[in-house]
Amino acid sequence: MSSGGPLSQSLNNRFNQLAPLQYFPHISPLPSQILPHRIKLKRSRQRVDAGEPRNSYQGNRLPMLQQRFANGFQLLNSGETTSTPSASSALNAIFPWITQSTQNTDVNSNEGEAMKDCDVVHDLSQHNTDNDDTTIQERETSRKSSVCEEDEEELLDSERNPNEMDLNKDDKEKESCDEGSPTLIAGSSSSSRRKNALPQRQCFNKLQEMFETQRRFYSQWIEQQRKILGANEEEHKRVQIQQVQQQLQRDFAKLAQSLKQELISTLNNSIDKIINEFITAEAAISAQRISAAALEKEQSLGRNPFLFQPFYTHFNGQFANPFINSTMNPSGIFPSVTQSTGFNPFISHIKPPSPTATIRKADDLSPFMPRKKRSKVTDCTRLNKLSSAGNREGSHPDSARSSPMLSSYFPPTMVGHPMYGQGNFGSEERESPINSDDASDCGPYENSTGSSSTLTPMHLRKAKLMFFYTRYPNSALLKSYFPDIRFNKNNTAQLVKWFSNFREFFYNQMDKYARNYLAEGIKNKEDIIVTPESEIYKNLNQHYNRNNHIQPPEKLTLVIQETLREFFSAVQSGRDSEPSWKKTIYKVINRMDDTIPEYFKDPNFLERLEG
């Protein structure tokens, strides 16, 4: 699927709620694995991933991101900013006589003449609002007198959007005042303008109310005039009206001009603001990356620029009460880091620096998204091919960065970042002779760049700890969290395999415990409550966090609990006899991935795991 067209379309689409629907019209909201044609009964063994798009956790990135940016634009549209054409059309809608009069002033004297009769009313109303106090009754009679003229208009209105009706009513009211004048031109032209006006009209409700009030006063006043003046005075009245109408044209032209300028300047300010924010964010990212790189370099020289607090000092061999946990300051290896990002998923995905993290969060919120093109986990080259030309970050080919509008705003710092294979995407598959797999795998010794391609037991421990946060990391995320590893096909596959094994163990435990709960007579899955004191929790902690290197994330209890409940209800309802019954569970758990704290990336984190 190509992301360019629909995505850019959605960016321009004010009604972006529709974007996901039109974007993936073929996707049903249900998980794909329940579709009959995907269930294969050939084998008796449990097929969990069969029929599932591989790397499905990677496939859900775009739509949410798309929504994210689309929402941003929705905010703009619903907010103070608006595009210039829309602004003028809105102005046309609300003040049809303004643009009309300004346009007609120099162009067509006949049409301008026609309009004069119509438009003068507003000027008159403006000049008489203070002394005019006509009763409502009189206004009603004014309306009744023009009912016959409205009939034709009424027919047209019935076909229009009902939201326009009140506006049309205003126009009719205005036209009704214009007894016997050639309203045909004004009526038809204003009608066409009103059709363009709908989207932006609400911005001007208040102004509209003001002018409606004025028009009402005017209609009252005109009725008075009619009563007072005889038919032979009409000529005199017309002259008077023309004079005032010229004043009106000037006034409203000014008003229109100032309103337009106001709208345009607001739009400009908003755009500047957004771009400035983006630039600021990117500058922060760049600074962060540079400092991280400096840190890494420093580290390779054997110096440690930071002082780190003891490891997981809050842990005393027992798990704390979850409620205490929730109020406790995050205790990690690098407290300063953890406080900002570690245990606060909101902060960590507010800031844009980690695209993988951000996109992952987006993914978490979008349960069943369409599958994208299969991407090779172990090979950045293929990803790079799939991504749009020039986007070398490569890990999210379908991300919003493919959008023509947004791509230019993403950081050039991403290009050639170490986490993406040190920037040599195209060459990784061929493996340069110096960095070939065979050469690198001969020994765990670092090359001149300070990175090795060998995954050590420390890396395994770290990966296990990462599993507490995310069960379904994609390869790009994994690579980003092992910056000291120079990845190739083999070690990437190994790392991915690790997580596959982690999941296997995890789900096996869940299956086992869920059946135990059922055997113990538990009836409702809601009765399954997991706390850090739970046996299953301790069991898993023993497996993945043997020496209690970190305090497990609070969310882990929820993940375990939810997985247990899913397995429980599946077994309870006998679904476990169905083929591929675990896949639905995997889908659920897939969505519960969390962001991994940034301090996992720090080289010192790995050192601390040795103890």
Place this chain on the structure above:
DNA sequence: GTTAATCCTG
């Protein structure tokens, strides 16, 4: 045929 993820086995 290639690839990714799981299942199975040791």
Place this chain on the structure above:
DNA sequence: CAGGATTAAC
């Protein structure tokens, strides 16, 4: 945990 087998999406 790793290797091989299996399956299904490309």
